[in-house]
Amino acid sequence: MTVGTSGTGGGFEKFCAGETDISDASRPIKDEEKALCEKKGIKYEEFQVANDGLSVVVSKDNDFVECLTVEQLKKIWEPGSKVNNWKQVDSKFPDEKLELFGAGTDSGTFDYFTDAINGEEGASRTDYSPSEDDNVTVQGVSGSKGGLGYFGLSYYEENKDKLKVLKVDGGDGCVEPTTDTVQDGSYKPLSRPLFIYPKATSLDKAEVEGFVEYYVENNASIAEKAQFVPLNAEQETELKKDLETLKAQHKS
Numbered sequence: 439m440t441v442g443t444s445g446t447g448g449g450f451e452k453f454c455a456g457e458t459d460i461s462d463a464s465r466p467i468k469d470e471e472k473a474l475c476e477k478k479g480i481k482y483e484e485f486q487v488a489n490d491g492l493s494v495v496v497s498k499d500n501d502f503v504e505c506l507t508v509e510q511l512k513k514i515w516e517p518g519s520k521v522n523n524w525k526q527v528d529s530k531f532p533d534e535k536l537e538l539f540g541a542g543t544d545s546g547t548f549d550y551f552t553d554a555i556n557g558e559e560g561a562s563r564t565d566y567s568p569s570e571d572d573n574v575t576v577q578g579v580s581g582s583k584g585g586l587g588y589f590g591l592s593y594y595e596e597n598k599d600k601l602k603v604l605k606v607d608g609g610d611g612c613v614e615p616t617t618d619t620v621q622d623g624s625y626k627p628l629s630r631p632l633f634i635y636p637k638a639t640s641l642d643k644a645e646v647e648g649f650v651e652y653y654v655e656n657n658a659s660i661a662e663k664a665q666f667v668p669l670n671a672e673q674e675t676e677l678k679k680d681l682e683t684l685k686a687q688h689k690s
Contacts, residue, residue, distance in 0.1 A: 445549075445559075447471075450635075454480055459640035460650070463633040464490065464550065481638040483684035485677055487653060488661035488668060491591035491620030491629040492551055495601040499583045502531050505605035505612035508627060511555045514538070514586070519563045524584055538566035539578040539587035545570055551588055554627040576600060591615050592665040621670045632666060638687040654681045 444452070446463045453461035454474035466484065467475075475482065494511065496503060502524070510528065514521050514536070524531040541548035543560070548568075553559040567578055572589045579585035580600040594603050594615070605612035608626035619625035634653065640646040653660065654677055661668040669677060 450474075453482075453635060453637070454478055456480060459637055459643065459646045461635040463635060464546070464630060466631075466633065467635065481687050482635045483638070483680050483687065485634045485636065485650075485654070485680050485684075486631045486669065486673055487634050487657050487677065488632045488664070488666040489620045489629060489673075490550065490632050491615050491625060491667050492547065492554075492588055493591045493594035493615045494586070494588050494604045494606060494628070495579055495594055496604060497580055497583050497585050498600065498602050500585075500602060502534075503604060505607055507607040508555060508609070511606070512557075515540075515552070515562055516556050517561050517563055534584040537578070537582045537585045538563075539575040539585060540566050540568055541575075541589060542568040542570040547589060550630070551628070590665045591617075591620060591667060592662070617667055618670075620667045621673070629667075636684060638684055641685065641688040650681065650684070654678060 446461075446465055449458070449461045449463065450467060450471040451474075452458050454471055454477075456478055461482075494506065506527075513519065514527060515538075521527060522536050524534040524536050527536070540562075541551065543562075548562070549559045552562045556562060567574070569575055569578075572593045575587040575589055576593075576597045579587040580597075594601060603615060605614045606625065606628055607613070608628075610624075610626075613619055613625045615625045615628065620629040623629055623631075634650075636646070636650045641650070657674070657677060658668040
């Protein structure tokens with residue numbers, strides 16, 4: 439089995455052209471992609487396999503911020519931003535130097551955060567401390583009173599003794615990132631479902647069928663190992679139903 443690398447959109451292009459058996463996706467398939475698949479006679483099923491949530495963190499010594507709006511996060515992180523003091527974020531905040539830590543540009547976390555906050559994947563100010571190693575971000579933020587960083591929620595949960603997590607206001611008030619708020623989508627825009635799209639006819643291949651069955655059976659441990667938020671009971675039931683639907687499609 440070959441695993442190729444591309445973004446969700448590029449993946450669907452190959453999938454709907456009949457080049458791949460399974461497409462991974464960090465968003466649902468779009469109508470125009472569905473139309474492409476239909477045109478090529480590609481039948482598939484959408485499996486939600488995990489939830490993704492990012493946390494925005496500050497130092498435990500930070501006693502002045504509990505919640506940031508998406509607008510404030512954008513003001514801090516947008517390309518060309520010169521915000522380097524908390525007072526510039528909100529006049530009620532103290533005159534405290536703002537030090538930024540975040541994901542490296544090769545990371546899916548970077549793509550997701552920039553898209554959700556700045557409205558475009560990869561659009562970010564560049565004068566921050568980037569790292570592909572979340573430990574470096576933990577050390578940087580925890581060691582700086584004015585530090586601010588972001589990474590996956592599960593990584594915050596492993597380091598909650600060293601950091602303080604912020605609530606985010608995506609338009610409906612301040613919401614704290616938790617397993618529940620990520621699973622139900624109320625923590626927005628920094629939570630999202632993750633999918634795989636298996637092609638029905640690819641179940642002809644024993645290795646594809648085996649892989650998909652394994653994925654469904656072990657979705658919780660796979661999500662945890664990948665530092666994602668597992669499915670809740672309702673989502674888990676839906677996933678098992680989707681597998682049965684795919685198998686029925688395959689037989690028909």
